[in-house]
Amino acid sequence: MKNSILLFLACLLYASGFAQQAQENESSEIYVKPKLVVGIVVDQMRYDYLTRFYDKYGEDGFKRMMNEGFNCKNNHFNYIPTYTAPGHTSIYTGTSPMNHGIIGNNWYDKELKTSVYCAEDASVASVGTENKAGQMSPHRMLTTTFADENRLFTQMEGKTIGISIKDRGAILPAGHTANAAYWFFGEDQGDFITSTYYEEELPKWVKNFNSSKKAKSYLKEWDTYYNIKKYTESGDDLNDFEGGFKGKETATFPYDLKKLSKENNGFDIIKSTPYGNSIVADFAIEAIKGEDLGKDDVTDVLTVSFSSTDYVGHNFGVNSKEIEDTYIRLDKDLGRLFKMLDSYVGKGEYTVFLTADHGGVDVPSYLHSQHVPAGYFDKKEFKDKLDSFMTKKYGASDLIENISNNQIFLNRKKISLLNLNLESMEQEIANELISYEGIHYVNPAFSLSSGGNDIEALLKNGYNQKRSGDVLFQLKPAVISYSKTGSTHGTGLNYDTHVPLMFFGKGIKHGSTLQKTEVIDIAPTISGLLGISFPNGATGKPLEFLLD
Structure with missing residues (x-):
């Protein structure tokens, strides 16, 4: 009898210890603490760019995310209209425009009786330029982002920095409480700027970056990264469906950007080439170092939006050699960003997600030439x-x-x-x-x-x-109100709603799914990973199946 009691007590203690260990494991799964969360949005990236250009990618960018992380292959936007500002906002707030209020890039204000821009703010001043391009803030966004919630959770110790070519791509993801947001101002300047919403003066590292004249170094020849004959995943270089640049008769490689910049608004031409993504990657790397992101045990957030993919898509279309080359080069830029994170923050100490703010339609005039229903409105x-x-x-x-x-x-x-x-x-x-x-x-x-x-x-x-x-x-499907060259977006059809969603790094499983996910699920997933409050308007659900 005594031996039976002892055996029962031993089993009870063992079971209790096992339960405690299971509870600890569950707790560690819920509350992962990466030193840095990096959110990447690729502007106008269709999901099929991952698969169509797969053989042209290296091992360190898109493929690394697929090979080491989790790939949601059936990820969609859950609303109309699919534009840049609503896209970025929905990704980071975890809800759709009906709640966060960013219903377009611009919209008609029924009270003011005029059109307003999503980020314009006359109450703040430009920093880094005398142009009004710096008079921007997130004041029209009605809800918080997960970056805001991380700041509140950490008593404002966790930093948030937003970076993009576009002001809205830097400002809206970073949220209301961001330490800073920086965007590129071209024309005759070629600098990253901000507004007094964040700070009265550019930090020294930003001034140093602007003084290095990095933008000037990208006013060079743009030719294909590989021999153009290898670009078999896109259409003919010379065709009737692309816009091109002023000062060049045909939209064909190569492009002398220094020469063409004189007729294409100076440094602004960089935006419409893969070098716009490269300078954003350059700046993001300097931001990580300049702000000491991921260097302590308090989670920081870096939001990076690669917008040049959108400019190239609008100009040349989704089936162009130019779009293929842009993604081949973006893959290289992602690779060097990830390698920098490995060395500076530490491999396995950061978490990354990558998605897009919308997709893009094939040029309707091209579709029409292939007997696919399409047209113009x-x-x-x-x-x-x-x-x-x-x-x-x-x-x-x-x-x-x-x-x-x-x-x-x-x-x-x-x-x-x-x-x-x-x-x-x-x-x-x-x-x-x-x-x-129509x-x-x-x-x-x-x-x-x-x-x-x-x-x-x-x-x-x-x-x-x-x-x-x-x-x-x-x-109607593939009917757009746009020029007869180049691609656009905005609908609720698959070519606009189906975008990549990949996670990798600390707390993320390796795998993939064809289960339907939505972009509003991203912010709750990151919030769940960090153990912080969901953004206050979030309606998406955490994707628990990808959390390690």
Whole structure:
């Protein structure tokens, strides 16, 4: 009997120890403390750029993330419109425009009766330039980012630095509490700048970087990294579907950037080449050193947006030799950034994720040449036809205040004065628009509250009651309002919503999934990894299957 009791107690102690060990293991899985979290957004990166150019990539960039980390192969945006500012904001806030309020790059302000830019802020001054390009802040973003929550959690000890070619790509991800955000100002200057929202003067390391004239070193020849004959994953170099640069008759390699810069706004030409990504990588590496990121036990956050991919895509299109070369070179830039993190922060001591703010459509004129349904939408013709309908139907020509971002803003004051019913008018306009050439889908705003089909769900997630319009419309697949050269984006179709999502580093498993994920899941996943509060408006879910 005594031996049985002793055996029972031994088993109980063993089980208790096992449970305690399991609890400790669970705790360590939930609360991983990387010294640095690096969030990377590649502007206008379609998912298929990972697979289409795979054989051209080295082992240190995209492939390293796939080989060492976790690849979410079926990752999508969950809203319309798929533009840069909403994309960056949704990634870092963990919610969609209906909550964070960044409904476009620009939008019509119904109170001010004018178009506003997502980051403009006249209450702050430029730092690093006399140009008003520095008068920017995140004040129009309504919710926090995971970087904000990390700052609050660490009593403001954990640093946050945002970097991009574009102001919105640096400012919105870094959040409201960032130590700094820096963006590139071209023209005749070629420097990284900021605003007094963050600091009154550029730090010494930023001044040193600008003084090094790194931008000037990129005003050189842009030719293909490999022999152009090896670029079999893209179309002919000479074709009718690309824009090119002023001062050069054809959009073909090579490009003398120093010579072309005179007719292409000086240093701004760098933005539309892979060297815009290279200078961002250069600056990010200096930021890590200059700010001592990842050098203590308090987690820091670095947000990096590579925007030149977007400029190249808009100019040359998603099937161009130029876009292939840009991604081959970006892969090299990622490789050297990761190697620097290995040596400076320590391999296995940092966590990285990489995604995109939207994808991009194949040039419709190219698709049409291949017998794929596609086309172009004439905005002026559309507006004239709609104005004529409104005048005939309601006897007034000023009932529409604004048409932008595929949204119609009605003059509610005038509607009230005429004793017209707003919902009835929205429905009448929807009934009219659906008959127009190029229009695929129309939604009165009042109907979004009732849910509906997949398109309505995307529209609803992108609809902010205080900021969005009264009637929303979508164009047919591969029909765009844009020039007949180059690519664009903005829809809820797969070519715009399907983007990469990869994690690697501390706390991340190795693997992949075809399970559908959404970009709003990224911020809750990082928050869960760090054991901090989710961003205050987050609606996404942590991707626990990729956490180690």
